[in-house]
Amino acid sequence: MNASxxxxxxxxxxxxVERDLRPVAPLAxxxxxxxxxxxFALLLLVASVVAFGLRRDAGALGxxxxxxxxxxxxxxxxxxxxxxLREAVPGTTLxxxxxxxxxATAMIAVLTITWMTWSxxxxxxxxxxISYVWRIxxxxxxxxxxxxxxxxxxxxxxxxxxxxRFAGALYGLGAGLMADAGWRLFCHFSDPAHVFAAHTAAxxxxxxxxxxLASAVNWLRP
Numbered sequence: 001m002n003a004s005x006x007x008x009x010x011x012x013x014x015x016x017v018e019r020d021l022r023p024v025a026p027l028a029x030x031x032x033x034x035x036x037x038x039x040f041a042l043l044l045l046v047a048s049v050v051a052f053g054l055r056r057d058a059g060a061l062g063x064x065x066x067x068x069x070x071x072x073x074x075x076x077x078x079x080x081x082x083x084x085l086r087e088a089v090p091g092t093t094l095x096x097x098x099x100x101x102x103x104a105t106a107m108i109a110v111l112t113i114t115w116m117t118w119s120x121x122x123x124x125x126x127x128x129x130i131s132y133v134w135r136i137x138x139x140x141x142x143x144x145x146x147x148x149x150x151x152x153x154x155x156x157x158x159x160x161x162x163x164x165r166f167a168g169a170l171y172g173l174g175a176g177l178m179a180d181a182g183w184r185l186f187c188h189f190s191d192p193a194h195v196f197a198a199h200t201a202a203x204x205x206x207x208x209x210x211x212x213l214a215s216a217v218n219w220l221r222p
Contacts, residue, residue: 030085033155037081040148041074041178047144048186056188057121065120066185069113073181076109080174081152084210087167088159099166106173110200117190124191134198137187141202142209145179149210157217164218165211172210176203 027033058066083102087094094102125133152171161167180199187199 027089027159030082030089033085034078034082036155037078037148037151037174037178040151041078041181044144044148044178044182045070045074045185046182048140048182052186055184055186057123057190058185060121061117062120065113065116069116070181070185073109073113073184074178076106077148077174077177077181080106080177081148081155081171084152084156084167084170084174085159087163087170088156088161090160090162093162094166099170102170103173106177109177110203113184114190114192114195114200117184117195118192121190123189125189125194130194133189133194137183137194137198138202141176141179141183141199142205144183145175145202145206148175148178149206149213153210153213153217156214161214161218164214168210168212168214169207170210172213173203173207175210176206179203179206 055061055066080102083094083098086092087099149172152175153168156164156167156171180203184195184199189195
């Protein structure tokens with residue numbers, strides 16, 4: 001049986017392809033690329049304290065429940081961004097178990113930090129100020145997360161995510177956790193009703209914004 005003849009590529013097509021070829025620098029490992037977010041993460045950790053001061057019950061909470069817990073939450077946020085950067089590279093996408101573990105770990109971390117803070121210093125918002133305090137914490141967490149969100153989105157867009165919504169949700173969640181890690185150091189209230197309705201809800205919004213941003217960038221990609 002005769003082998004099929006090799007296809008003949010027109011010279012004009014070959015010339016056009018060769019003209020379009022450009023050298024591409026290889027991407028660094030996700031953990032290395034995520035270090036671009038470290039300055040933002042550190043700034044978010046201290047910005048609210050520098051601007052407004054440390055929460056009033058910091059003495060009752062101690063260093064581990066204030067700076068220690070927030071530093072761990074910041075580190076978790078950076079880890080999620082690194083996961084998003086790995087998810088964005090074809091051939092290294094995360095398994096469903098890894099994705100589930102990432103989101104579950106974030107949820108467990110928020111629940112644990114909230115419980116530890118509340119058990120050491122149960123502080124509630126005055127009924128007359130609930131709406132005002134909620135708006136400040138909710139909006140400030142989202143706004144402060146935006147720079148880290150956009151930088152993460154740019155880093156992910158440099159790759160070619162096959163599942164942009166997953167990558168976006170991961171870096172959106174990471175940016176939200178980094179923002180909340182700093183904002184909780186200023187917020188004077190540990191009541192879980194306030195934390196979940198304002199802080200955690202804002203983190204969930206940034207997670208959704210990340211998914212929308214990554215999907216939009218992927219759709220606009222030429």
